[in-house]
Amino acid sequence: MSQARLMDGTALARRVVEDTARRAARLTDRTGVTPCLATVLVGEDPASVTYVRMKQNRCRTANIASRHVALPAATATEDLVGTLAALSADPGVHGILLQHPVGDHVDERAAFEAIAPEKDVDGVTFASFAAMSFGLPGFVSCTPGGIMRLLDAYGVDPAGKRAVVVGRSAILGKPAGMLLLARDATVTYCHSRTEDLSAAVREADIVVAAVGRPRLIRGQDVKPGAVVVDAGYNAGNVGDVDFDSAVERASLITPVPGGVGPMTIATLLEQTVEAAERQLGVA
Numbered sequence: 001m002s003q004a005r006l007m008d009g010t011a012l013a014r015r016v017v018e019d020t021a022r023r024a025a026r027l028t029d030r031t032g033v034t035p036c037l038a039t040v041l042v043g044e045d046p047a048s049v050t051y052v053r054m055k056q057n058r059c060r061t062a063n064i065a066s067r068h069v070a071l072p073a074a075t076a077t078e079d080l081v082g083t084l085a086a087l088s089a090d091p092g093v094h095g096i097l098l099q100h101p102v103g104d105h106v107d108e109r110a111a112f113e114a115i116a117p118e119k120d121v122d123g124v125t126f127a128s129f130a131a132m133s134f135g136l137p138g139f140v141s142c143t144p145g146g147i148m149r150l151l152d153a154y155g156v157d158p159a160g161k162r163a164v165v166v167g168r169s170a171i172l173g174k175p176a177g178m179l180l181l182a183r184d185a186t187v188t189y190c191h192s193r194t195e196d197l198s199a200a201v202r203e204a205d206i207v208v209a210a211v212g213r214p215r216l217i218r219g220q221d222v223k224p225g226a227v228v229v230d231a232g233y234n235a236g237n238v239g240d241v242d243f244d245s246a247v248e249r250a251s252l253i254t255p256v257p258g259g260v261g262p263m264t265i266a267t268l269l270e271q272t273v274e275a276a277e278r279q280l281g282v283a
């Protein structure tokens with residue numbers, strides 16, 4: 001079989017960010033208000049610092065203002081909740097992003113729930129998850145939303161396909177499966193207690209690897225012609241898929257870097273402008 005075609009997240013994200021920049025500029029022309037994303041980072045984890053900086057830089061490209069709140073690693077849950085509640089009540093902030101992870105001593109769920117649903121542009125609240133699961137208007141989790149956008153751009157219709165999502169995290173695996181289900185895929189979740197992961201993956205027409213284990217999914221486990229989406233973030237820009245072997249079997253595959261990652265940030269920016277439009281009554 002010939003090599004898989006690459007799903008180019010960098011190119012698609014560039015187009016999404018350009019559209020978003022035009023939309024933001026139009027909103028500012030009409031209302032005099034610049035859409036604003038608040039980023040909140042607890043601690044100084046180097047990867048998280050990099051991701052937040054990338055988001056702030058991309059905001060500039062997209063005509064979005066950003067406001068950053070850096071909190072010490074020892075921040076208590078109640079203080080983080082207070083910060084997020086204050087940003088939720090601030091009319092100058094249209095979207096809020098709490099960078100994950102926040103540290104084991106913090107109740108991350110309580111923190112996410114302190115984000116007002118209308119400002120939850122990262123799609124992390126229960127309200128957003130429920131709306132997304134039922135295909136109702138709201139904000140999607142950014143990486144899963146970016147994945148669906150990539151599938152659409154490359155003509156992959158999930159309806160009737162067997163999709164295997166490897167990973168069940170609240171901001172990645174679980175919502176990715178729900179979005180695929182909402183588009184009529186037959187979804188199987190695999191995780192650390194799955195007994196025969198290889199066998200499950202071999203059944204998949206669409207594989208979404210979202211577990212954070214470098215090169216866990218190998219080419220020999222990929223069904224010939226399957227669509228492989230690598231949503232794994234691991235040190236050294238290595239994905240969850242062993243690209244070199246999987247590319248020989250798949251029909252379409254996302255690279256790391258340059259696949260799902262850029263789409264995560266593009267989705268965040270697009271949803272920030274959408275949130276601002278709704279809050280300013282210009283939707």
Ligand SMILES: Nc1nc2c(c(=O)[nH]1)N[C@@H](CN(C=O)c1ccc(C(=O)N[C@@H](CCC(=O)O)C(=O)O)cc1)CN2
Binds near residue numbers: 052054122142256261
């Ligand atoms: N609150 C959130 N936290 C985290 C999320 C999230 O969506 N919301 N996702 C990940 C990390 N992440 C964004 O926060 C993220 C990771 C990677 C990229 C990306 O574009 N990577 C590039 C390579 C980057 C490089 O060269 O250093 C790529 O894949 O091409 C974007 C966003 C965990 N936390």
